[in-house]
Amino acid sequence: MSNRFSNKVALVTGGSTGIGFAAAEAFLREGAARVYITSRSQDTLAAAAATLGAKAVPVRGDVASLEDLDRLKKQVESDGEKLDVIFANAGVAEYNAFGTTSEAEFDRIIGINVKGVFFTVQTLLPVLRDGGAVVLTSSIVSAKGMPNLSLYNASKAAVRSFARTWANDLKERGIRVNAVSPGVTETPIFVNGLKLTQEQQEGFAAYVKQSAPLGRVAVPAEIASAVLFLASDDASYITGVELSVDGGLAQV
Template sequence: MKKLEGKVAVITGGSSGIGLATARRFVEEGAHVVITGRREKELQEAAAAIERNVTTVVGDVSSLEDLDRLYAVVKEKHGHIDVLFANAGAGTIAPLAVATEGHFDQTFDVNVKGMFFTVQKALPLFRDGGSIILNSSVSNVLGLPGFTAYAASKAAVRNFARGWTMELKDRKIRVNAMSPGAIDTPALATTTGLTAEQAEQAVAQFTAQIPMGRRGMPEEIAAAVTFLASDESSYITGVDLAVDGGMAQV
């Protein structure tokens, strides 16, 4: 029996990196997935890579109208949700001295507002006993220069998991956060605002901080998310599962 046989799962930020790896793993485990992202071309490429049991919806989680459209598609196609991986996030680097209002607003619009309403608007479709996984970050407990707005937004995500665990307990919906460390995805080079040289330096710095001596792979995060989505984690709720090679643990 596959771990997610017959389940309906929604994954935000599902066109690349952690989201795409998780969508592929969910389908391998028997789920039907609906993935969303801002760029249609990348979504279509992701769907081609997943090959089966996948629906794509273009949208931005910071737009409530886009979220309504996402869940309208889910309702029409599947009628309910069993698993939600709220994965979409923004992570531009900006030191305190030079950070702009635009940087701050974009970070919190996606990571906090987007996360909040992604979950809120999913609830009418959620089956009792389902699983919600929130993508936080080990930065929620670390002091990382240049990442303070990002880290604060991810600390908010950690607290969402605590509060929503209590709010949804009567429906037996489990809510957990999952906190990756440094993961080998395109995001460091494409979304942080770093030059190629700066990205290489950041990789070297992160690797030096990790007891396992390497960055994680998206598939390793997907395995942890699959565990939290499945009945194998049936007695786990409200936690923050660090998947970081020990980066924030020692």
Template sequence: MTTFQNKVVVVTGGTSGIGLATAKAFSAAGASVFITGRRQEALDAAVKAIGGQVTGVRGDMSKLADIDRLYDAVQQRHAQIDVLFANAGGGGFAPLGAIDETHFDETFATNVKGVLFTVQKALPLLKDGGAVVLTGSTAGASGTPAFSVYGATKAAVRSFARNWVLDLKDRHIRVNVVSPGPIDTAGLNELFGGGAEADGVKAGLVGAIPSGRVGQPEEVAQAVLFLASDAASFINGAELFVDGGMTQI
């Protein structure tokens, strides 16, 4: 088992789905974990579910002041950050003819602006030789109907990693991307309309996935832990798809 004993890990968007599963995995591996979420009730529930050495900091990562508060909270307890998982993000469907300015601005604010400044503002605390993992998506590498704005934001995240490895090479900070395919989370169910409608969409997707099923958040979490660990010490600027082979065919 990969250990993160005595390591400090920050997971943004850690109250549900992939973020929550990853925070749990880091905590179980011995890390001191900081998570963020926009709703206090969900944040409190996540902290309880994660257990171990975990701290919840309420914040919206599209707001720079909230990012500052996150790192202030970390600095009050620790001298450095070993791992940053910039995971907070989201989006919705809108075909080209229906995209409006609000849809564009909100999606880019969370998925691009938020990721950029989450990483930038972590730099004074990030340990030399530390690891950054960004959440991408299969949508950043392949087309999806009515999902172009979200896909464009995730393509931008992929591009960030390729460039930041050069900006951070003197500090030996690795930056990699984990790109999930369809993962069985509350967020995916909501995106697909919830209930029976979501179940139908997921069932339809299975035919396009060589593994024959949708993924579980814990499977993405293990990929993140690998990328953040010393086992991935020579992996830098890469994109790891956790999609059951969906993007490879």
């Protein structure tokens, strides 16, 4: 195993489960001195931190709350740290029926997936080192029109757009900004967000088997590998891109 992140400090929002947890685990495995992880759930956060060990710093908070984000920034400052990597990963995937979508549904999905990503990165800019890396979690749905997911689709298109613009906004500081766009990945969002039954999950997996060239659903560690690539010096000449990690589902 390489030590691409030896003595570096990373921050992962939504780092207690799924892709975020897999990324935090991988940063530590590759030598990170400290990895901050966030979650809205204290229970899942504590469980993740216990598994990750002493170099993981859990900070409970909601990325849609500017107060929570400011508290996160102050935690990094009080620890005397500077971040080398921000992985703005926290998000929700929920259905909305166009025609009957409520304002509360709109505010929740856009608040977490768009506002949350925007203010996560903006709030943490003062504690991000020049020459650092930002990775955003978008999705292959940013370029598709999947039914009953118009808010989720649009939110991920906004995140993809942030990567393009921020690559220019932050170029004077040498900060690279890229987006990773997972395909169908086996995470708790299937149940907690999309509320899929076991039968529906199996149907989704069957669809991917038929439609994606690699013929299967991804596991979080496979997405995390792409995140670490974009965050590392291996991607030193890459900024503003969207890296799709989807088994070819949206590519061919």
